[in-house]
């Protein structure tokens with residue numbers, strides 16, 4: 374963007390980038406780490422594109438110093454990463470593994486030395502496999518195990534991490550992992566997935582208490598949200614969009630901010646294993662709400678016998694990413710304003726904790742990685758955040774997904790989201806054009 378029409382952001386706004394442990398670390402059998410549900414899932418024939426695993430991924434476990442140097446070159450004010458439960462507390466119970474905590478301490482200190490605020494997510498989908506064998510998030514006990522793990526991380530890092538995020542996208546983990554079975558743990562339970570919603574939320578609330586007990590001041594949860602666009606103004610489409618909105622945007626937010634579940638009576642058989650007092654735990658006050666935004670969702674009335682109160686037709690008329698996701702920057706402004714109006718005084722400051730796009734990036738002969746589509750994507754979405762701020766929404770940070778090309782779950786290494794290109798044969802990192810674009814944007818904003 375040119376200097377003249379550059380949007381203005383508030384003083385202290387966080388310019389960030391994000392990754393997650395399983396997607397970048399590798400070193401799967403080192404440092405006392407135990408297998409997670411994703412280590413098990415990638416071995417299922419056909420589960421992941423090209424049969425890829427994350428045994429090495431970006432080898433960030435060994436190369437974190439080089440990666441922090443890249444962050445410093447970008448001028449990031451904050452870096453969002455996740456800790457692997459399997460490193461900190463192998464198997465998901467028992468004492469902490471000091472070697473696992475040592476790694477996150479080295480990473481945290483390297484960030485602080487560069488003036489980059491560490492933003493730590495405790496759970497980005499990599500549950501210890503042992504806990505899955507006892508039912509995973511279908512079991513209430515997993516919530517208590519998670520709180521214990523949160524305490525172990527905080528025992529080591531409470532004094533140094535600027536912001537703590539309990540869970541990443543519990544909605545996606547529940548739907549992809551437990552309802553459809555296309556992510557780990559690979560269970561196609563449909564409505565049977567719903568206990569995984571309540572137990573993740575309970576885990577969040579119990580973890581908040583453990584963090585507070587250790588003096589943590591800033592705690593958030595990150596939800597993946599998407600404006601639900603009715604296919605028409607017909608009442609049936611409007612009702613379908615409302616049902617989808619409750620499931621995708623409210624199920625994991627209303628309990629946290631309002632202390633109650635949304636009305637889900639449009640669904641056949643949603644049963645949540647709520648016990649007395651749970652919603653009080655779940656609605657412990659927060660200091661931020663993280664929103665991951667990728668696209669809006671088009672919603673239509675269900676076809677007969679669909680089993681769900683909505684259909685999700687393809688969205689047409691927008692440019693698309695390599696994943697096929699429509700590119701709609703203004704949907705981010707809409708989402709931020711929706712939350713601002715919906716939750717009013719109950720809404721803590723918002724952080725866009727992920728936003729980005731995959732494109733088929735390649736290193737050119739001259740050593741550059743031209744990715745003009747990603748620059749357009751990021752530019753449009755950053756402007757959408759500015760527009761929301763102008764409209765009165767309290768947004769405090771923006772994190773590009775992702776710092777590095779990485780292990781994109783069921784898509785393996787076939788979808789590249791990074792500001793930095795990674796050659797997965799050599800582990801060579803090459804900043805893309807979008808990296809330089811983001812660096813210049815940050816420099817202009819932070820210097821402004």
Ligand code: GBH
Nearest residue numbers: 393541542545597665667697698727774781
């Ligand atoms: C995030 O999930 C994850 O937190 C992160 O680990 C991941 O790498 C990143 O996004 C990129 O995928 O209707 O087929 O167009 C994002 C969850 C779920 C968001 C699917 C976009 C669109 C699906 N995504 N959704 S589709």
